[in-house]
Amino acid sequence: MIAGVVAVVLLLVITAYACAGGTDYGAGFWDLTAGGAERGKRPRWLIDHAMAPVWEVNNVWLIFVLVIMWTGFPVFFQQVFTAMWLPLALAVVGTVLRGAGFALRKPSRRLAGRRLYGAVFAVSSLLTPFFLGAAAGGVASGRVTAGTMAATEAWANPTSLLFGLLAVATTALLGGVFLAADARRFDAPDLDGYFRRRALGALAVVAVLALVTLFVTHGDAPHLWHGLTHGVGLFFVVVAALSTLATAWLLMRPSGGWARVSAVTVVASSVIAWGMAQRPYLIPTSMTIAEGAGAHTTLRWLTFVTLVAVLLIIPAVALLYWLDTQGELEGLTDADLRRGGSGDEG
Amino acid sequence: MHIAVALLTDAPAQMLPARSMMAFTLASHIILVPLGVALPLITLVMHGYGLRRGDPDALLLARRWSAVMAVQFAIGVVTGTVLSFEFGLLWPGMMGRWGDVFGIGFGVEAWAFFLEAVLIAIYLYGWRRLPSRIHFLLGLPLPFAALLGAFGILAANSWMNTPRGFTLDSAGNPVDVKIWKAIFTPMFGPQYWHFVVAMFVTAGYVVAGVYAVGWLRGRRDRYHRLGFTVPFTVAAVLTPVQFMLGDSIARQVFHKQPVKFAAMEIVWNTDTHVPEYLFGRLHPDGTVSGGIKIPQLDSILAGFRPDTRVTGLTSVPASDRPTATQATITHFAFDAMVFIGSLLLLLALWYGVLWLWRRRLPTSPWFFRGAACAGVASVVAVECGWITTEVGRQPWIVYENMRVAEAVTSTRSTGLWITFGIVVAVYVFVFGSFLVVLLKMRTRWRLADERSGPATPAETPETDTPYGPRSAVTAADTSRTGGDGPSSAPGGRP
Numbered sequence: 001m002i003a004g005v006v007a008v009v010l011l012l013v014i015t016a017y018a019c020a021g022g023t024d025y026g027a028g029f030w031d032l033t034a035g036g037a038e039r040g041k042r043p044r045w046l047i048d049h050a051m052a053p054v055w056e057v058n059n060v061w062l063i064f065v066l067v068i069m070w071t072g073f074p075v076f077f078q079q080v081f082t083a084m085w086l087p088l089a090l091a092v093v094g095t096v097l098r099g100a101g102f103a104l105r106k107p108s109r110r111l112a113g114r115r116l117y118g119a120v121f122a123v124s125s126l127l128t129p130f131f132l133g134a135a136a137g138g139v140a141s142g143r144v145t146a147g148t149m150a151a152t153e154a155w156a157n158p159t160s161l162l163f164g165l166l167a168v169a170t171t172a173l174l175g176g177v178f179l180a181a182d183a184r185r186f187d188a189p190d191l192d193g194y195f196r197r198r199a200l201g202a203l204a205v206v207a208v209l210a211l212v213t214l215f216v217t218h219g220d221a222p223h224l225w226h227g228l229t230h231g232v233g234l235f236f237v238v239v240a241a242l243s244t245l246a247t248a249w250l251l252m253r254p255s256g257g258w259a260r261v262s263a264v265t266v267v268a269s270s271v272i273a274w275g276m277a278q279r280p281y282l283i284p285t286s287m288t289i290a291e292g293a294g295a296h297t298t299l300r301w302l303t304f305v306t307l308v309a310v311l312l313i314i315p316a317v318a319l320l321y322w323l324d325t326q327g328e329l330e331g332l333t334d335a336d337l338r339r340g341g342s343g344d345e346g
Numbered sequence: 347m348h349i350a351v352a353l354l355t356d357a358p359a360q361m362l363p364a365r366s367m368m369a370f371t372l373a374s375h376i377i378l379v380p381l382g383v384a385l386p387l388i389t390l391v392m393h394g395y396g397l398r399r400g401d402p403d404a405l406l407l408a409r410r411w412s413a414v415m416a417v418q419f420a421i422g423v424v425t426g427t428v429l430s431f432e433f434g435l436l437w438p439g440m441m442g443r444w445g446d447v448f449g450i451g452f453g454v455e456a457w458a459f460f461l462e463a464v465l466i467a468i469y470l471y472g473w474r475r476l477p478s479r480i481h482f483l484l485g486l487p488l489p490f491a492a493l494l495g496a497f498g499i500l501a502a503n504s505w506m507n508t509p510r511g512f513t514l515d516s517a518g519n520p521v522d523v524k525i526w527k528a529i530f531t532p533m534f535g536p537q538y539w540h541f542v543v544a545m546f547v548t549a550g551y552v553v554a555g556v557y558a559v560g561w562l563r564g565r566r567d568r569y570h571r572l573g574f575t576v577p578f579t580v581a582a583v584l585t586p587v588q589f590m591l592g593d594s595i596a597r598q599v600f601h602k603q604p605v606k607f608a609a610m611e612i613v614w615n616t617d618t619h620v621p622e623y624l625f626g627r628l629h630p631d632g633t634v635s636g637g638i639k640i641p642q643l644d645s646i647l648a649g650f651r652p653d654t655r656v657t658g659l660t661s662v663p664a665s666d667r668p669t670a671t672q673a674t675i676t677h678f679a680f681d682a683m684v685f686i687g688s689l690l691l692l693l694a695l696w697y698g699v700l701w702l703w704r705r706r707l708p709t710s711p712w713f714f715r716g717a718a719c720a721g722v723a724s725v726v727a728v729e730c731g732w733i734t735t736e737v738g739r740q741p742w743i744v745y746e747n748m749r750v751a752e753a754v755t756s757t758r759s760t761g762l763w764i765t766f767g768i769v770v771a772v773y774v775f776v777f778g779s780f781l782v783v784l785l786k787m788r789t790r791w792r793l794a795d796e797r798s799g800p801a802t803p804a805e806t807p808e809t810d811t812p813y814g815p816r817s818a819v820t821a822a823d824t825s826r827t828g829g830d831g832p833s834s835a836p837g838g839r840p
Contacts, residue, residue: 063430064457067430072446074449079442081434085755294446312457329468
């Protein structure tokens, strides 16, 4: 029972990471594809400014995923990290390069430096979600078992590859949709259209990949296929499909923020559909949630800690996003950091 | 001894690369931790002072420190994420068996860190537009979030030193977990306070050190004096406290982890009237070479009496204790930490006595030379303290319950070495860039100060300091702060 609750928490946190982190990686994806220094100047400028205040917050979700995994389901954690060693190691290297590239790109002033950090940031924005997705695909298709050593087969298989590509495509979708909204917020209507077109493209790719994935799981991950086509899993698949259509419709016109809601719904319901389809397994057909669960006391405390934290954090996050959308949050400029800078003039 | 040799040859090949990688990434991360935990408080002190006195210099310092915090925090998030991955990539055995016993601390830490990330984003980006008082108040919870995060990490680490809160079933697996006992283990209190105060002391000396260098180069204006005095005072007040805490934690180790204490003091045989060695090397046959020997002192320090019985390394089989080399490393790290701590105490006394007596800063350049070095020295001391506690626990990853060799990943050592190589290259790049960025920011600010007077704000968005401005979009209205809010800039200079 309590293990089920923690499993739901884990799924929700993964969903949150897929959405928040995904948006963030997506911005990197469009940074990578923005073209040369001159042509890509404006999109890149928007990407920098849109990402800045909420960057760390988006990425902290990943740490929760890990903590809940090892505290709530230690054996599961052990097996996943043993079998998926390589993709996870590559993902972590990608995370480092990405974070550092982003943090350091802004303060560096020369074009060469900015190019270098920018390239590092953008390329790793592509690789990290791919490898995380591939690892998830290995879990979903039941390739992680007690005895699995780090083997290529565990993550280089149809389901994993598709999960990886799907992860990249969804990040591109989210990134495009959010950047389009940011473009309006920053009064750059040309970039609104620019990113909406790209988001539509990404949405088409997501839809195609999702269909292919569904088809492939039929043979490659039968349990997942069954879960996705029956019951709660099917329900979320339908929600995902409907919100895909809604997103497409919303993206065709210069709308308000609703495309963001529907795009997040696409991603969230896909992730939840995957989680629901896996029931009652953590790793389909080899480890159930009950088998993988840690000590009961710990699970109860973990739930309690999460509850308290949610109560503390929701107001804080709400405040952050509210201030951010109100335009109250602004980075310090050089002028503020000078003696007699504008910050003193209030 | 034969067993030890046998164990060493039996140790899985992946242990060395796994250990090296963990040690390297943690050692790198730990450099950022003092600033992450303590810089918010020091900045807030400066910020509060500036608001209260309407002091533009203090506010300028607080703003600049925020800019540093921004870069430092972003890098810290990244290196911290690496560590959480490494638990799985390098030590899956430990997490698989013990994750549910001691993982809850990480749960607390993760949420605290989340809160900190949110608050820090608000604080860093709130300078320009939020009303000054509200901006300051929103920053106030930051130090507490940092302390809560430290709570989680230290709970986990002290559990590894003195694991409690579970019983073992016949298969050797932990059952009957008692969370409360697993968090508040015997070493938790001493480790927590020692760590937290170390962070404040270190951050204080590091920040003050920057301005001490400026002072030595002749920049002795009010700005530099403030930038030096506030962080240095925080550090100097806490240094004697840290000295007491350090003494107390050593005695706790003596009681709770006697074999680690023996390694720290290179005590070979259990005995009374044990001498203290300042540095010196322990050899596998139990002899000590080099170092300064002070008769009786170790017993006196451990139990206040020369006839205190101190447990030696040989009290447990060779397979259950650090090797002679590990003991020597532990001992050197411990002595280096105590040595640095003592020097810092002298420096703090110099400062404190003059202040209480004459109400002024010391004038001797030697004081400022010392202060300039204190930052680096205290970072070294933090590293040494961490080496002491980690190497001194060997061969255990969970003291007396799981060996490092049992916890290590089964991934081939070649793969680990390659990954380690990549990680080193990436970290050198990241930390190198971090340093370059900091130095450039410093130079830029100094040049701007020397030009003096408000500089031209006409800069492209590309040239902004970290977390550049949104102002660029609407540069016209945001560089003026007048009409936007009640008091959109925190300065309040009339």
